[in-house]
Amino acid sequence: MFQVLLEKLFDHIDNWGKFWFGLIFFGSIFNAIAEKSNYFESTPNITVLAFALGGLIGLIAKLRGAWL
């Protein structure tokens, strides 16, 4: 049972890993940079935008099959 779950998880990561990585990792980084920067102070929903940008980068990487 555990083996099946693990294999399904690996399959999902193979297919969607780049998207999740973009969303969570790059989204968190962009959000932290935006919070530290005065430039984005007055931008509404900056957290949503930061994570959306991360997710978009991940999605593009998934579709291209490579980050760079």
Added chain:
Amino acid sequence: MNKLREINSEFSFEKEKAIAKNFSQRFQWEMILIGMGQATVWLSLWPLVLNGYLSLWAGFLLASICACFAYLPSHEAQHGNYSRGNPKRRWLDALVGHYTLITLIYPYEVLRVTHMKHHAYTNDPEKDPDYNNAHAKSLFHVIKNAADGSSTAYEKYLEVFENDKAFVNSYKKGLPVALLFRATLLTLAVLFPLETLLLWWLPAKIGTVYTTVFFSWYPHLGTSTGRYKDTRFWSHWMPRYLNHSMQLHFIHHLHPNIGHYDEPKAIEALKPFLIAREVPGADQIPDRVTFNPLIKT
């Protein structure tokens, strides 16, 4: 034909192996110290940076240096050069191999089995997992591939070696470790985003690029297949301790159990054998291998 017979008698493989064996027995304490040391320094950066004792940029610099030192100790472990064939000491290979690679965010078992295949099939376009690094179009492509993770996208070798059960089992043993690394990285990115970026993710990328360029690209650039042809001697402006002494990688491919820090002496001793085998650049090997420029080809 006469020449071949001459090589067989005076510079036979058996004699070459006997000399190499003299350099394949010493306990590799320096490499253990570097591997365990860099990973421990790297781990200590986290509390130091998070508690404000060290600036994030200083932490980034130190973490990047640690990442550049991370692969080689694991590489010695991959060849069993700590246990030296003693089953009771295999834990040492595993310990150093796993621990030192935390900085680079790579699972030891995956790197170990793919590296063994690299040795077995060096420069084979289908079977050498490092083929794309050594035969990339340019240095720029090597850096790009290493940075975006394509240089270590080893999944396809599960199909190539699907009939090799030992390979498949060891590879699969590494997957949960890879998953754990990824989950930890993402969790830390949510909790400490900039610290995770500058203490782990970016240094790991720098270390991977550095290792790929000096380990895979330069030593195998323009080489073909065959025991005395798949790696080359080369020179570089860097003092060799800054580029992992990879100008000496040729001897590692001939005799992987020679300890890394014993390679210079081994090359000096094996020089006549390499000249007899007409290894390109072997006649340029100095009588005493120094720090730099070492070997000019």
